[in-house]
Amino acid sequence: MTRIAVTVDGVKYADEVEPRMLLVHYLREQVGKTGTVVGCDTSNCGACTVHLDGRSVKSCSILAVQADGSEVTTIEGLAREGQLHPVQQAFHDNHALQCGFCTPGMIMQSIDLLGDNPDPDDAAVREGLEGNLCRCTGYQNIVKAVRDAADMMSSGAGPAAERVSPSSVAGGGR
């Protein structure tokens, strides 16, 4: 067993883990963050995407021990004071989810891509999400949602953007 200290969604945890434990299993089983899910075993589907020290990663392809000393943000840590993150809101507004299994990973990756490119066109959104598979939506409403979120998060976009400023959420404002 190896001792690790990890901050998850703003809470500090110190745990003994087996070196072979995947970060996603640590999050789900030891920290109780079952919002993050496992969809494959070859890192193709992206359902397990979280932010590790501010960047999107596939938590099924990282050992928990590799996250020692790091900060992790999951889908469960996005909302601020009961307000959804603009990307969460946009997924709801644009019917960008059906079964919802890929959704946590999609949202976490969407936030990361908006951090890199605050005003992406359709092609840029699609490329930014190439590591996340969805079987329900055909992606069209996801693309729409990410662009809608970009509008909400852009400066001067009005009250929606002010609710959650990009710099206050993981993945934004880099």
Added chain:
Amino acid sequence: MIPASFDYVAPSSVEEALQALAQGGEEAKVLGGGQSLLPVLRMRLAAPTTVVDLRKLTELRGVRDEGDAIVIGSMTTHHDVTRDPLVAEHAELVVKTIRTVADPQIRHRGTFGGSLVHADPAGDLLAPAVALGAEMVIAGSSGRRTVPASEFFLDFFTTAVAPDEILVEVRIPKHTGWGSHYEKFNRVAQAWSIVAVAAAVRSEGGSIAEARVVLTNMGSTPIRATGVEQALVGQPASDEVIRAAAQHAAEGTSPMTDGNADGDYREHLARVLTGRAVAAAAGLAVQGG
């Protein structure tokens, strides 16, 4: 799936890492970013007894200028390499290639050195390393040695790095002002290359002064298309010249047949994609999809 059990160490220096590898013996495995290793461990296709994690070796991260070359630390992530101004200016081919590697999440974690040492023949970074004449700096218990990229890749998933050694950095001679392109062909965006072509071209007064063309996944290691290069050098950068030169692309290759493509189709692709890669590198408009 869950990996089999292993011992884990995260040394704080290259020396400590080498000691850990020596102690671990043949069954020890180096962990860089883990983006190639973790899926293999999860599927239990490999079961090392010891995993030596290089994450604390900050000296292996970053890019520096060494006069006629840039040096990329082996633990520098793909993402950081693409954002580095030195790489953009002196090894543009590397940036263009990395943008086609896997997906953003994997590029955030995966490391430059890790991809090279993994040496998957379909891996994208091997060809540009060969094309740009990179030199691999390998640390072992008896010190450091340098191996040129052309001698680094030995076979499928096999490099000059011995089990008790670590790739610490990669020196890439500056190719400032060269035109470059990486033409990747696959069936879906996140799939491995069926065939890909790395091309770098230095033009002088409308003709091609130097050319480097290297093929991905046309054999067990990256293959330099010397016939193509020879046919280009000294010629004007025209469609006709490039098309004729590209006909040499499959010479000396030994592509495999797998679920995505048969060998003869790969040979055909090598010719078509070489034409497109060289044309793009030379700044010509490219037809086709």
Added chain:
Amino acid sequence: MTATAQPSANELGRSRKRKEDARLISGRTRWTDNISLPGMVHLAVLRSPVAHATIGSIEVEAAKQAPGVAAVFTGRDFADEQGSLPCAWPISSDMVAPQAPSLAVDRVNFAGEAVAVVAARSAAEAHDALELIEVDFDDLPVVLDMEAALADGADLVHPEQGTNRNALWVFDSAEVGTGGDVEDAIRDASDNGVVVRRRFRQQRLVPAFMEPRSVVMDPTGEQLTLWSATQVPHILRVMIAMTLGVPEHKVRVIAPDVGGGFGGKLQVTPEEIITFLVAQRLGKPAKWTESRSESLVSGHHGRDQIQDITICASRDGTVTGLKVELMADMGAYLRLVSPGIPILGAFMYNAIYKIPAYHFACTNVFTTKTPTDAYRGAGRPEATFAIERIMDELAVELGMEPLELRERNWIKHEEFPFTTVSTLTYDSGNYEAATARAKELFGYDGLRAEQRRRREAGDPVQLGIGISTFTEMCGLAPSRVLGSLSYAAGGWEHASIRMLPTGKVEVVTGSSPHGQGHETAWSQIVSDQLGVGFDDVEVLHGDTQSSHKGMDSYGSRSLTVGGIAVVKAAEKVVDKARKVAAHMLEASEDDLEYDRGRFTVRGTDKGTTVADVALAVFAAHDLPDGVEASLDSDATFDPENFSFPHGTHLCATEVDTETGHVTIRSYVCVDDVGTVVNPLIVEGQIHGGLAQGIAQALFEEAVYDEAGTLITGTLADYLVPSAVDLPNFVTDRTETPSTTNPLGVKGVGEAGTIASTPAVVNAVIDSVRHLGVRDVEMPCSPQTVWRAINAAQGRAKSVSEGYTDTAAGGGLGSVDASGGAR
């Protein structure tokens, strides 16, 4: 009394954002794998690495001694109690139905079949112990090719059955009396018209729902409680009782949040039975969650048919006959509805056309591969593909514009209701309207002009247009029709409505959502019927304790059957409320008018609401004589007919003739799904359906090697498309209400998948037809397209020695004798 929102004037047809989303976008989800119970053991299943073998010894002692291991079981341990996995669709009285054990006992019949199970304290320890089990397999010959499997002297999957043929199912319009003799029609057309024959291959697909399957069984309560990532909790409960002999009332099944199904979770799985049995044996809760690679090899597959199609027509383009001869791969065993899947297609080959003579014959075949069963569309995509592909071929043969050929033969809007040659009565439709709108959105004539230009210019990238004018039968189904097809159950659906004293409403549905948005749509229906607020409706589902009765969700049946059951239950609530309202208003029932939750006395301003009546009934102080103190009502709806959505899909592809690479340039579809409850949800269903149909056309195939091993066993090899690989879709609707149900709704879940595959393949072929290509086998991978072009141009280089063909890359010979490509 709590506040209740006023209903909007028009709840039906409104793009309500989904109620379901709140928990799904915030990670407050209840997937089966999230469930953890005290003392729970984790299961890992050992699977056969070989396709066909007898099982010699199985050595499990070392695994039993491994750290954390509670127990190890093999098929022999469960042989007396595991029964045979159910097949509910014996399509013929002489159907061959081999025993289907959950854990293999003496023989394995496909690679991936479950052989042993380990129960341990942790999933990791369970997987560790799997590696310590030694199984002695004695290889048997594999059976992979359907034609070879049917030949005399073929190696047999189930030697004790004496044949690899599961069943033969035939429909003939001359015998049934709905049309002429197709052989006469073909003979006649050979002399005076046109006959076109083609062989199409429906490659094997994997449903690839995003949530891997998971099962938790808790044996510690009075009821044995099973959570499962299933589409069919109600069917599962009955089948567990019937398969294992467990009293039905002692079993409770819960489908919590379920992450997609697409038919792939319409199953009673070996792992559900295994988990149930292990938990019972150990007296402890047990959980099994599959990995993706496990899912790909052991969850049921879909499609996998060889289709021999003959169509004949007179020279003016009037179709005179259609003959369909199928072979359908069942895989190694019959699962829940395996044999019936290709038969569902029997009624759809004639599609939207008036075809005077029709013959259909399907031979189901066993092979040593993963069993096949329902996958989105289930029999109808195969039928639609075949007819829409061959209509294009017929158009070429006749020198007709393919849309004109279709229009010449389709049922005109004024001809509905129309009884087809395959006995179905289409109640409504307007193919002209949908096609006209699609052509307009697509810019059909402009694209045809561009195609001509690019052909003339010899552009290396060629443009093609693909058409699919489709219909489908959905809303499974009228019980009497299912009965006539020997399906073991009915096709009704149940709903009940509970009126709460505060004016809120609970709706219990027997439909079982797994991503569709039932909670939202059912709330809209109830809001509309009872005049309560959208947010004042709670929809309960997926737990046999609260929703005791149901037939679950598949076959685009939820709205057309389950939704109508909700309407019927609401009507009963109103009927009950009317008596009480009349009493409260001191009026005669006949004088009451009802509109969206409000009763008014005709010609006065006196009135009351259903919610007020609910409170009065709760108090029960002053009810009319003989009236029960409850408005709660339930209904079981069984439709008299299917519904028949239709539409016109147009696809433009660009084919790089140098590499064979296909790009979808534009995709337009105009669907008619009748009255729409929620346009947002309908559009989402269309998008997702399109993605899966396009994926069949271009990307996906489950490929086996010559040893019978699945070589597309991970998501790195089985190519599910990402956002980069799919285009933007242009969607629109026409609205011809169904006349078979009171809302006028049809189904929408499968439409996109059924329609899109032939549109794409037709476009690919149209892109390169001028180069001589007459067919391209699915999936239209770059290599397949490139070889088709090469073969057609007669400059195919002979495959040099040292290269061996593989099915995934090259494909088997598709095609007709006339030299179509591979």
